[in-house]
Amino acid sequence: MANPSDSPRDPEQVGSLPDLYDAIAPHALQALWSVSLLYPEPRTDVRPWIWKWNVVRPWLLRAGELIDTTQAERRALLYANPGMPDRYATTQTLVSACQLVLPGEVARSHRHSAAALRFIMEGEGGYTVVNGEKASMQVGDFITTPNWTWHDHGNEGSAPMFWLDGLDIPLVRSLDAVFFEPYTSRRQEVVEGVGSSTHKFGMGVAPTYLKHQDPSTPLINYRYAQVRDVLGELAKSPLGDPSDDVIVEYVNPVTGGHVLPTIAAYAQLLRPGFDGQPHRHTTSAVYLVVEGEGYSIINGQRFDWSKNDVIAMPMWAWHSHHNPSGSEAVLLSYTDVPVFESLGLLRREATTAGELGWNQSVPAQESRAPARESALV
């Protein structure tokens, strides 16, 4: 940037506004009236998008033949939103990636100021170690990696492990608050067995001599089998959310609040025949389909989904979920709700399909990103 001393111009000699704009620039000044910072509603570059599992899986497996976990810090394909391909982001605050760990491999231990989570997609025998506690992975499990916790992953099974990584990196980057540190060895020592944090804090009782001070949940693994039972039981009642049907939030058992300071996570069951009410909110989300088939309409576009597809939901986009099948469908999702809540920016509203002019003939989504904007990086 130019130094003010480079600009000897005298204000009295500047005769027009364009001239003034040029003359003040070297002084690190801008005319506030010449820029648009405020507008009636949010604007976002995030596009609604779906990544189909039958596309992602073979590319990631091929990557597994071309690079191993000693060369890649994490062997994962980023779900790069085509609306902002240079941001390494899935929504404006969240990023997702599909990670592959092959039998016998270890993804080395590290920690970072971004918070992370996993939704397990395929395989068995995988595990994560978080600050010395080992968490086994089963399909549908939700695993937390709070910020600045040491974590490494491995696969003790005989088949590839795939899971969805979810992080708040775009948010943390926008705050210029990125810290990262590799561990001193590839693996950290396991000092707590599988289920240790659940036994301490997740059973409705807690040791009186242990205090969990961190704002993030103490639980490392929320088992899908348990959550699925809960959803199934709740689904027997006629009650449900008009937009999300039978939806539960993963909670921090110490605070009763969100699992992480920046991320909330949910599981929802859409009963057969469910037609959700369109709504929108200032928060964005990433969805993983765990069971069943259905579709979502986002800003008038229809996105058909099935197992292990991943969907980016932009903030302030009208959307509705539908399950026209005869079987239950289950979606896992994570959002930036805690950020918007704590900043006083959370807004929600609902409407009807008729008000939006949506009907049965909504256009299908584009099947591929534009050439410049490959969904896989």
Ligand SMILES: [Fe+2]
């Ligand atoms: Fe990590």
Ligand SMILES: [Fe+2]
């Ligand atoms: Fe929603």
